[in-house]
Amino acid sequence: MSNVTIDDGPSLIGTSGDSLREAFGKALVEFAPEFPQVVVLDADIAGGTGTHHFRSAYPDRFIQFGIAEQNMMAAAGGLASTGLIPVVTSFAVFCLRALEQARLSIAYSQRNVKIVASHPGLDVGPDGGSAQCLEDLAAFRAIPGMLVLSPADPIEMRLATRAMLAHEGPVYMRTGRSPVGRIFDEDHRFEIGRGQIVRPGTDLTIVACGVEVGRALRAAEELAADGIDARVVNMPTLSPIDTDLLECCAEETHAFVTAEDHSVNGGLGSAVAEALAQRRPAPIEFVAVREFGCSGEPDELAERFHIDSTAIAVAARRVVLRTRIL
Amino acid sequence: MTLLEVTLSDRCKRVRALTCALIYHAGSGHPGGSLSCVDVLTWLWDDAFADKPPGGERGDQLILSKGHACPALYALAHQYGLLPATDMTRLRALGSALQGHPDVVTLPWVGTSTGSLGQGFSVAVGRALGLRLQDDPGRTYVLLGDGELQEGECWEAAMSAAHFGLDHLTAIVDYNGLQSDDQNANIMGLEPLADKWRAFGWNVTVIDGHDLDAIDGAINEARRVTARPTVVIANTTKGKGVSYMEDSPLWHGSVELRDEELESALRELDVPEQDLSSWIDGSFFS
Numbered sequence: 001m002s003n004v005t006i007d008d009g010p011s012l013i014g015t016s017g018d019s020l021r022e023a024f025g026k027a028l029v030e031f032a033p034e035f036p037q038v039v040v041l042d043a044d045i046a047g048g049t050g051t052h053h054f055r056s057a058y059p060d061r062f063i064q065f066g067i068a069e070q071n072m073m074a075a076a077g078g079l080a081s082t083g084l085i086p087v088v089t090s091f092a093v094f095c096l097r098a099l100e101q102a103r104l105s106i107a108y109s110q111r112n113v114k115i116v117a118s119h120p121g122l123d124v125g126p127d128g129g130s131a132q133c134l135e136d137l138a139a140f141r142a143i144p145g146m147l148v149l150s151p152a153d154p155i156e157m158r159l160a161t162r163a164m165l166a167h168e169g170p171v172y173m174r175t176g177r178s179p180v181g182r183i184f185d186e187d188h189r190f191e192i193g194r195g196q197i198v199r200p201g202t203d204l205t206i207v208a209c210g211v212e213v214g215r216a217l218r219a220a221e222e223l224a225a226d227g228i229d230a231r232v233v234n235m236p237t238l239s240p241i242d243t244d245l246l247e248c249c250a251e252e253t254h255a256f257v258t259a260e261d262h263s264v265n266g267g268l269g270s271a272v273a274e275a276l277a278q279r280r281p282a283p284i285e286f287v288a289v290r291e292f293g294c295s296g297e298p299d300e301l302a303e304r305f306h307i308d309s310t311a312i313a314v315a316a317r318r319v320v321l322r323t324r325i326l
Numbered sequence: 327m328t329l330l331e332v333t334l335s336d337r338c339k340r341v342r343a344l345t346c347a348l349i350y351h352a353g354s355g356h357p358g359g360s361l362s363c364v365d366v367l368t369w370l371w372d373d374a375f376a377d378k379p380p381g382g383e384r385g386d387q388l389i390l391s392k393g394h395a396c397p398a399l400y401a402l403a404h405q406y407g408l409l410p411a412t413d414m415t416r417l418r419a420l421g422s423a424l425q426g427h428p429d430v431v432t433l434p435w436v437g438t439s440t441g442s443l444g445q446g447f448s449v450a451v452g453r454a455l456g457l458r459l460q461d462d463p464g465r466t467y468v469l470l471g472d473g474e475l476q477e478g479e480c481w482e483a484a485m486s487a488a489h490f491g492l493d494h495l496t497a498i499v500d501y502n503g504l505q506s507d508d509q510n511a512n513i514m515g516l517e518p519l520a521d522k523w524r525a526f527g528w529n530v531t532v533i534d535g536h537d538l539d540a541i542d543g544a545i546n547e548a549r550r551v552t553a554r555p556t557v558v559i560a561n562t563t564k565g566k567g568v569s570y571m572e573d574s575p576l577w578h579g580s581v582e583l584r585d586e587e588l589e590s591a592l593r594e595l596d597v598p599e600q601d602l603s604s605w606i607d608g609s610f611f612s
Contacts, residue, residue, distance in 0.1 A: 039459065063455065066489070071482035074445040077438055078452025082460060083383040086452075100442060101479075105449050109430045109439040 020176035020210075021118040023154035025050025027161035028087065029057045035165045037085045041076055043069050049089040049118045050175065073098035076113045077105035085112055085165065092117035092133035092174065099139050107143045107170045114164050115140075118175045120150075121261030122293045122301040123211050125178060132293040132301075138266025140172040141239045147192065148239040149173040150260075150268075152213035153183040156236060159190035167192060174210060178298045181214050183234070195242040197249075201231030204320055205249040205256050206312060209235050209268050212259035212287070215302065219259075219312035230316055238268055243275040250280040255319040257285045259312050261302075264288035283322045285315035334538055336596075337405060338368045342567040343595040344401035344414060347605055348424075350583040352397075352417035355426070358577035360398040362502040362535070362562040363469060369541040370467055370498075371402050379408055381435030385464040387453055389437045391446025392471035392500060393427040394580075399436070400424050408435060414611040443471065444479030447497065451487050454495040465494045465549070473505030476514045481526065487555045488527030496548040497528075497557040500535065502564035504575045523557045535560025568594055 028051065032038055039061045046052040046062075055062040063079075065072035069090055076086035088095075095102070095117045106113045117136060124132045141148050147167060151160040157175065164171045183198065198213065199220050208216040213234045220230040231253055235242065249256070256276070258269035269286040276282055289305050302308040341364050349355035370388060380387045390399050397417060403409045409424070416422040423432035427441025437453070440446040450468035457464045474480060487495050501519070503510055510516050523530045529551045533540040541560070548556035564578065565571025568591040583591075589602055597605060604610035 039456075061459075065486060068482035068486065070444070070479045071448045071451065071486055074448030074479070075452030075455065075483075075486070077445075078449035078454070079456040081383065081387075081437060081449070081453050082456030082462070084456050084459065101445055101448070104439055104442050105445045109449075 018154055018179050020151065020154065020157045020180060021048070021050035023050070023157040024116060024161055024175045025053040027158040028054045030158070031162050031165055032058055032061070035085060037083060038165060039063055039079060039084050039086050041065055041072050041086055041088045043067055043072050043090050043094065045091060048091070049116070051089050069094045069098040070101050073101035073115070074105040077109055077111045080111035080113050085114065087114045087116055089116050089118070091119040091131065092136045093119070093131055095172070096133055096136055096139060102140070103143050107146050110145065111170060112168055113170050115170070115172045116175060117172065119177045120174045120210070122289065122305055122307065123176050123178050123261055123298045125298045125301065126295050128295040129293040134263040134289050134293065136172070136174065137238055137260070137262050137268065138270070141266065141271065145170060146239065147171040147237070149237055150209040151190070151236045152210060152234050153180055155182065155184040155186065155188050156190055159188065160236060163190055163192050176211055180211055183213055183217070190236065193237050193240050193242060195233050195235040195237070195245045197231060198234045199230070199232035201229045202253055203229045203255070204316055205231040205233055205253045206259060206316060207233045207235050207246070207256060207268065207272050208259040209238065211261050212307065215307070215309045216259050216312055218309035219316060222309060222313045223316050226317070228316060228320055235268060238271050241271045241275050243279055246272060246275050247279045250276055250282045255283045255323045257287060257312060257315045257319055259287040259307065261307055262288055264290050283319050285319040287312050287315050334368065334372055337372065338365050339567065339595050341368050341398060341401045341405055343592050343597050344404060345397045346568065346583065346588055346591045346595070348397040348400055348414055348417040350588040350606070351415040351608060352419070353582055354418060354580045355397050356394040356578060356580055357397070357568070357583070358504065358564040358571055358574070359392060359471060359500065359502065360395045361566045361568060361571065362564045363392070363395050363500040364398050364566065365536045365538060366498055366500065366541055366560050367398055367402055367469065369538050370545065371406060373545070374465070374467070376406055379406070379435050380437055384457065384462045387437045387464065387466050389440065389446045389450045389453070389466065389468045390428055391440055391450070391468050392443065392474055393440030393446065395469070395471070395500070396428045399428065403435070411611040415608040443474040444477030444483070447480050447483040450495060451483050451490070451492065454487070454492045455490060458492070458494065465496065467496050467498065470497055470499050472499060472501045472503065472510050472516060473513070475499065475516055475519070484523065484526045484528065491553050492555045493552050495555040496545065497555065499557060499559045500562055501559050502562045504564045504573070504578060506575070506578050508575055520559055523559070527554055529554050529556040530559065531556065532559045532561065535562035536566060
């Protein structure tokens with residue numbers, strides 16, 4: 001007979017590691033005293049979204065809605081109507097399920113609600129294609145007044161969480177499932193609507209968000225070995241996008257690669273292309289996903305679906321070649 | 327019958343007449359489901375909101391989850407001084423606060439923007455939770471359509487309201503039995519409806535939704551019930567008060583009222599003969 005007790009039970013994957021969702025969950029607790037109006041809404045996945053930290057620290061401000069995201073999303077609008085700041089948390093794919101509630105009862109009604117989605121993109125990994133949300137940035141970016149954020153590392157996630165809570169109006173923010181490397185120092189600054197140059201360069205600009213920022217930096221190293229000097233821009237705000245920075249990069253580097261763990265349609269690449277087309281058109285190559293995903297580890301999937309550092313470097317060489325032909 | 331009841335009953339007639347005029351001047355709108363809920367809305371407004379309109383961060387709130395019935399709500403708001411007479415010819419007009427479905431940005435007192443069925447119910451649950459979290463005694467009322475109950479979100483909301491024990495939330499179902507295309511039963515049956523709500527943990531009252539005394543009794547009972555929310559299933563007649571519309575799904579949808587149709591409706595609703603032409607050409611409201 002087994003001696004296993006509940007205390008010896010399995011450790012939840014979601015509660016370990018240096019992931020964006022854990023960084024978000026810890027930041028919520030850290031900033032809760034500063035924002036006493038914050039309440040956190042969950043649909044039975046607090047262990048996976050990082051909000052288990054908040055549940056432990058502030059059980060009276062944690063509202064369990066059960067597995068019913070549509071009700072949770074619209075109810076957030078009602079909570080906000082009483083002056084509270086609801087933070088709706090779920091997996092990205094289930095936020096998509098409640099997209100219309102986010103549209104009408106939050107954005108159209110101009111409610112101060114924060115929607116925070118973990119498990120975006122191929123970064124979801126083994127759960128497979130049904131769970132890998134590749135459409136959320138496009139969908140939420142299309143909603144007027146909706147701020148769309150996708151921070152790149154735990155330090156930036158902490159800062160973005162505070163900025164999101166301080167912002168008056170609806171926000172959609174992506175976290176992430178898998179452990180990610182550190183990109184920024186403790187003195188990193190985050191400002192809504194602003195991107196930053198995280199690596200200088202003159203031959204082209206790689207614009208990335210989320211987990212792709214780390215891959216873009218690795219691609220830039222590969223390219224340097226070939227004599228290509230790639231600039232890397234971290235673009236944590238997709239809507240409104242930092243058009244001024246993009247215009248500046250177009251003047252100084254003349255070519256772009258965008259990199260995102262998202263569909264090629266409607267996400268970061270589209271936002272960058274739309275901005276440049278209006279201000280200063282430049283050749284662009286899009287590193288993004290072009291089909292549904294499947295089970296596998298995140299790094300394996302990044303390679304299989306061509307959003308790894310090699311794919312970014314290939315796209316960079318291609319776009320540089322295009323500028324030389326032009 | 328008391329004097330008050332006569333007055334409120336007259337008020338309902340006037341709200342119905344204004345509802346028809348609003349839709350006539352708009353050139354489109356949903357008359358059937360607006361007229362069916364007039365008695366419930368008018369009783370509730372007169373009782374809860376006549377002195378203190380809804381729309382604040384605290385206090386009582388009415389949410390019209392069946393947002394397409396907003397002509398009745400706008401007519402009522404005009405009767406209680408929230409909307410000027412000139413708005414009665416501006417429903418659905420460019421730049422008007424009277425949007426085709428309630429818009430909380432242009433009319434804060436509607437509580438939330440509705441028009442996508444099911445969502446107003448969830449917003450009402452959220453509002454009731456928010457008030458309770460902040461120890462506010464305000465009550466939340468939400469008016470649901472019967473066809474609306476085919477939306478799965480309604481049952482998510484119903485389950486959650488009972489789970490949270492929201493006894494300060496009252497739902498009212500405008501059970502006129504008809505929806506856009508046909509009878510509920512022929513589209514997607516709702517029965518046994520009262521049993522469904524009971525099974526979801528709600529206190530249930532079934533009334534004649536055109537009987538003001540019955541509405542009074544049901545809502546006041548709802549205010550006394552503790553630990554669980556109450557639903558008032560109000561049996562109503564679609565198009566109530568305008569004989570050619572009554573009980574016909576033809577008048578559910580967004581329809582255009584012709585001059586003679588408005589005139590006939592206004593006559594039935596006791597608009598004085600000498601006012602008919604000015605209601606029709608709009609000068610009555612200028």
